[in-house]
Amino acid sequence: MEYDKKPNPPTKPASVKDSPENTTNTIPNYNLKTVRLKYVKLGYHYLITNTMYLLLIPLAGVLSLHLSTLSVKDILQLWNHLNFNVSQLIVCLQLIIFIATLYFASHPRKVYLVNFACFKPDPTLMCSxxxxxxxxxxxGSFTEESLAFKRKILEKSGFGQKTYFPPSIMKIPQNRSWMEARKEAKMVMFGAIDELLAKTGIKTQDIGILV
Incomplete structure (x- = not known):
C-alpha cells in the first residue's frame, strides 16, 4: 500500500541575534586619564587666577556678619577708639592699600589689536x-631621483602654485650666504613694520615695548 506523504511545513529560520563580538561599538573610546588630567589642569588654572576672590569673599562674609551685629553706638565707640589709636588706623589703611595693589598687580591688563599687516613680496618672486x-x-647638484623626491615633498607639504621664494634661491647660481639671509629678514620684517606704521599712523618714538 502506498501512503501519501504530506510535505513538511516550511520552517522559518531562527533569527540569530548579533553577538557582542559582531556588534560594533559606536561609543568613542576616550582615554580617561587624559580627560581627568585636562580637568585637573583647568581647575588648577581657575584656582590660581581666582585666588584673590577666594580669599576675599569669605573674609568679606565674616566681616559683614560681624558688622550686622553692631549698633550705632558700637560704631561710634569704634570710631572714637580709632581716633585715639592712630597707629592702628595707619596699619588698617596700609593693609587695605596693600591688598588693592596686589589685586591690580595680579590682574592682567587688556591688550587690544589696533591693526595688523602681512608682508607681501614682489610678484617677481612668485614661483610654481x-x-x-x-x-x-x-x-646641477641634484640627481633625477633627488628631484623626484623634492617634487613629492613640494606636492605634499602645502606649496601652492603661487608661492613666494627668497631671491637667493631664485637666482642661478644660488647665493646662500649670510648677507642674502640678512637681506631676506630685513625685507620681511621692515616691510611688515613699515606697512603697519603707515596704517596706524603711530610714530616709532611712541612705541615703548616691542614684542
Whole structure:
C-alpha cells in the first residue's frame, strides 16, 4: 500500500541575534586619564587666577556678619577708639592699600589689536612647483631621483602654485650666504613694520615695548 506523504511545513529560520563580538561599538573610546588630567589642569588654572576672590569673599562674609551685629553706638565707640589709636588706623589703611595693589598687580591688563599687516613680496618672486624643480635642475647638484623626491615633498607639504621664494634661491647660481639671509629678514620684517606704521599712523618714538 502506498501512503501519501504530506510535505513538511516550511520552517522559518531562527533569527540569530548579533553577538557582542559582531556588534560594533559606536561609543568613542576616550582615554580617561587624559580627560581627568585636562580637568585637573583647568581647575588648577581657575584656582590660581581666582585666588584673590577666594580669599576675599569669605573674609568679606565674616566681616559683614560681624558688622550686622553692631549698633550705632558700637560704631561710634569704634570710631572714637580709632581716633585715639592712630597707629592702628595707619596699619588698617596700609593693609587695605596693600591688598588693592596686589589685586591690580595680579590682574592682567587688556591688550587690544589696533591693526595688523602681512608682508607681501614682489610678484617677481612668485614661483610654481615646476619652476622650483627647473631651477634645482639648472643648479646641477641634484640627481633625477633627488628631484623626484623634492617634487613629492613640494606636492605634499602645502606649496601652492603661487608661492613666494627668497631671491637667493631664485637666482642661478644660488647665493646662500649670510648677507642674502640678512637681506631676506630685513625685507620681511621692515616691510611688515613699515606697512603697519603707515596704517596706524603711530610714530616709532611712541612705541615703548616691542614684542
Amino acid at each position: 612647483r615646476e619652476d622650483v624643480i627647473d631651477r634645482c635642475r639648472q643648479v
